[in-house]
Amino acid sequence: MADTTIQPQDKFALNPMFLLRWEKTQDAYVLLYPEGVIKLNASAAEILKRCNGAATVAELVGELQALFNEDDIIVENGIYRFLETSHAKGWISNQP
Amino acid sequence: MPKDGSVTSLDGLGKPMWLVLELTYRCPLKCVWCNNPLDYDSYASKELSTEEWKQVLREGRELGALQLGFSGGEPMLRDDLEELVAEAESLGYYTNLITSGVGLTPERLSALKQAGLKQIQLSLQSAQRTLTDQLVGARVHDLKLDTARRIKAAGFPMVLNVPVFRQNIDQVEEILALAEEIGVDYLEFANIQYYNWALLNREELLPSREQIDNAEAAVNRARARLGKRMTIYFVIPDYFETRPKACMNGWGSIHLTIAPDGAALPCQEVRVIEGLEFPTVREHSLQWLWHESPLFMKFRGDEWMKEPCRTCDEKEKDYGGCRCQAFLLTGEASNTDPACAKSPDHHIIESAILGSRKPREHKPLIMRTPGGTTVIPS
Ligand SMILES: C[S@@+](CC[C@H](N)C(=O)[O-])C[C@H]1O[C@@H](n2cnc3c(N)ncnc32)[C@H](O)[C@@H]1O
Ligand code: SF4
Ligand code: SF4
Numbered sequence: 519m520a521d522t523t524i525q526p527q528d529k530f531a532l533n534p535m536f537l538l539r540w541e542k543t544q545d546a547y548v549l550l551y552p553e554g555v556i557k558l559n560a561s562a563a564e565i566l567k568r569c570n571g572a573a574t575v576a577e578l579v580g581e582l583q584a585l586f587n588e589d590d591i592i593v594e595n596g597i598y599r600f601l602e603t604s605h606a607k608g609w610i611s612n613q614p
Numbered sequence: 615m616p617k618d619g620s621v622t623s624l625d626g627l628g629k630p631m632w633l634v635l636e637l638t639y640r641c642p643l644k645c646v647w648c649n650n651p652l653d654y655d656s657y658a659s660k661e662l663s664t665e666e667w668k669q670v671l672r673e674g675r676e677l678g679a680l681q682l683g684f685s686g687g688e689p690m691l692r693d694d695l696e697e698l699v700a701e702a703e704s705l706g707y708y709t710n711l712i713t714s715g716v717g718l719t720p721e722r723l724s725a726l727k728q729a730g731l732k733q734i735q736l737s738l739q740s741a742q743r744t745l746t747d748q749l750v751g752a753r754v755h756d757l758k759l760d761t762a763r764r765i766k767a768a769g770f771p772m773v774l775n776v777p778v779f780r781q782n783i784d785q786v787e788e789i790l791a792l793a794e795e796i797g798v799d800y801l802e803f804a805n806i807q808y809y810n811w812a813l814l815n816r817e818e819l820l821p822s823r824e825q826i827d828n829a830e831a832a833v834n835r836a837r838a839r840l841g842k843r844m845t846i847y848f849v850i851p852d853y854f855e856t857r858p859k860a861c862m863n864g865w866g867s868i869h870l871t872i873a874p875d876g877a878a879l880p881c882q883e884v885r886v887i888e889g890l891e892f893p894t895v896r897e898h899s900l901q902w903l904w905h906e907s908p909l910f911m912k913f914r915g916d917e918w919m920k921e922p923c924r925t926c927d928e929k930e931k932d933y934g935g936c937r938c939q940a941f942l943l944t945g946e947a948s949n950t951d952p953a954c955a956k957s958p959d960h961h962i963i964e965s966a967i968l969g970s971r972k973p974r975e976h977k978p979l980i981m982r983t984p985g986g987t988t989v990i991p992s
Contacts (some may be wrong), residue, residue, distance in 0.1 A: 537732065541706075555708075
């Protein structure tokens, strides 16, 4: 992971303003926060569900590599990229 | 409420994603820019009961509503607010309270937290006690600041809503500093929209172009300094742009307001348009009101548009602007919003701006009171 600030031992949690839940009427997971609603695709939802402040990024990668029927490197890169975006958008933060 | 410039990356797919309940128009304050109806007083006896509001909440979820705002008037005047919040939470809404802070006592704040309330939007009008108290007609400035701190201490994400007009626009920097000190998460400078009480007082409230530019520059400096710590919204009033706002994201597109008497409205101002009927949840299902009522069908999509909107390549961007503003300023709701420079009626906006620049005698401000008989002398 050359161009990332995210480390395998980092533990991310959803910021308290955000609420992640399954929304039947959209047939998808949604992220709710004071000013809006974001509809998540399936892989984004699987990643955010695991941002519980306890699991490390490395563990998360392992679990999702087992879950997704995809090349391991692609899954890993995808997760790092998504975590970076989520962090930049303020959805998640790194737990001490 | 959806802010101009906020993210809704969700295509509503024809669902009323944002539901706003105007629980009551009653309010202890008398703001001179209030966007509540001029005859707000006549709704007090027609307010929906607790059970009727709960029915609205259930039907709203079935229609796909996700974000919920409790507003008014002053929602704290309803003593069933906590019960309604708890019901909304159990149904799965993201619950927002929109309040002036008056009546939000420490006891009620913790009861609302208990009930599961997610977020609070508090309105603040100025960084100066005397100005706030004068313009809202009550001594509440200190109370509002105290309430803001208690809201943060209770762990709520908070939006500080600052309605912006000529009298407070030069205080943007002081207000930013105050918001930073309180630890506000979202600061919204809402250049007021000119309906109802604000329209009555427009000549006195409309800021100058120069004031707006200065305020915007101050906001941009603060954004650079604060980064992610505080999100700041500052939207230039449509009077000063050459294009209208994408009002409500389009009529009957993602937004549904229920007025105190149960009328289902595409936006909270829509009763200013004459000649429309406003059926209520007392007579109809929310399903019918949203999907089929003549009111919601009236300006949905773009079939209703006239020139210049009809053939304009920007109609997907702004949906022809605001129907209420088109009606109030041109007398015809299906006209292009005169805030658009392509509108043949744009001169109405230009002369209002010119009028606000001319040196002239100040007029007294009319306060939100029954009949508007109370004034702040000039
Ligand atoms: C009508 S108030 C009702 C809730 C509560 N009484 C309050 O003032 O916060 C809802 C929001 O609309 C804002 N508001 C009032 N008049 C407005 C206007 N003419 N244009 C834009 N926003 C306005 C208020 O600042 C407040 O944030
Ligand atoms: S804007 Fe002012 S007068 Fe209007 S409802 Fe809110 S607090 Fe009351
Ligand atoms: S003409 Fe109508 S659609 Fe085109 S920019 Fe103006 S308001 Fe929007």
